[in-house]
Amino acid sequence: MQTILETNSVHKTKTQLEILEDKRTKCLVYTRVMGYHRPVESFNIGKKGEHKQRQHFEEK
Structure with a gap:
């Protein structure tokens, strides 16, 4: 039943x-x-892939 509601x-x-x-x-x-x-949209395919794999952090 939950699947139907989520859908x-x-x-x-x-x-x-x-x-x-x-x-x-x-x-x-x-x-x-x-x-x-x-x-980022001006990057080539490889650079876009690298950008997606970056890990973001916040300095405390």
């Missing part, structure tokens, strides 16, 4: 995103490379 809630979420599609804007992610900032 329905996921379906509702998709529908809400589809409804608001015209209000969404593209988000550019920048990262610092060799002392300057570049958008």
Whole structure:
């Protein structure tokens, strides 16, 4: 029974995103490379893969 409810809630979420599609804007992610900032979307396939594997941390 839980699977059906979870599936329905996921379906509702998709529908809400589809409804608001015209209000969404593209988000550019920048990262610092060799002392300057570049958008990740301009990376080649290998560099995009490296970026996804990075581990982020917060300094205390």
